[in-house]
Amino acid sequence: MKKKPDKLVIYDGSCGFCSKSVIFIINRDKEGDTLFSANESSFGKKALLEHALQDISNDSLVFIEMGVAHTYSEAGLRICRYLKFPWNIFGIFLIIPRFLRDPVYKFVARNRHRLSGSGDNCIVPSEQISDRFIED
Numbered sequence: 020m021k022k023k024p025d026k027l028v029i030y031d032g033s034c035g036f037c038s039k040s041v042i043f044i045i046n047r048d049k050e051g052d053t054l055f056s057a058n059e060s061s062f063g064k065k066a067l068l069e070h071a072l073q074d075i076s077n078d079s080l081v082f083i084e085m086g087v088a089h090t091y092s093e094a095g096l097r098i099c100r101y102l103k104f105p106w107n108i109f110g111i112f113l114i115i116p117r118f119l120r121d122p123v124y125k126f127v128a129r130n131r132h133r134l135s136g137s138g139d140n141c142i143v144p145s146e147q148i149s150d151r152f153i154e155d
Contacts, residue, residue, distance in 0.1 A: 023086065024054040024083075024153070025052070025084070025085055026052060026053040026054065026082070026083070026084055026085075026101065027053070027054050027055070027056065027066065027082070027083040027153075028041065028044065028053060028054070028055045028056075028080060028081070028082055028094075028098065029055075029056050029057070029058050029063045029066060029067060029080070029081040029082075029083070030055065030056075030057060030058065030080055030081075031057070031058055031077055031080075032057025032058060032059050032060070032063075033059070034131055034132065035132070036131035036132065036134050037080065037131065040080065041055055044098060044102065045148055045151065047102040047103045047106050048101060048102060048103075049101055049102060049103050049107070050101065051151075053098070053101060053151070054151050054152070054153055055151055055152050055153070056152065056153040056154070057154070058077070058081075060153070060154045060155060061154070061155040062153045062154060062155055063153075066081075066083060067081065070083065070088035072088055072090065075090055078125070078128055079091045079094065079124075079128065080094045080095060080098075081094060082094035082095075082097050082098050084097055091117070091120075091121045091124045091125065091128075092112075092117060092120035092121050092123065092124040093113070093117060093120075095124065096109060096110055096112050096113045096120070097110070097113070
């Protein structure tokens with residue numbers, strides 16, 4: 020990949036809740052141009068290192084938007100702004116200070132393995148969406 024993506028989601032590839040969240044985003048992405056990389060992939064690790072976020076990657080979804088990395092509730096709400104209606108409305112919650120939003124995000128993150136249920140955690144992208152995943 021020569022050009023860095025404008026919108027990149029780095030997620031925990033071994034987390035079922037995170038994988039389901041990625042599918043949720045893909046199905047609602049207005050422009051269909053958000054790219055994804057697991058935090059375990061070479062590309063994901065390099066991107067996290069570039070933003071000094073390698074230690075946070077198992078605790079938070081990371082959203083890199085136009086070269087700026089966002090974590091915790093900031094990442095989730097900024098992603099919402101790119102989703103189809105009515106999900107894009109959740110972006111309004113960015114007006115709430117992070118110190119109020121992040122504890123809610125962190126509570127869900129701590130319990131995400133219980134929330135995901137059982138089953139396979141890996142995303143196996145179909146041909147239609149495989150070009151949106153960056154593995155190396």
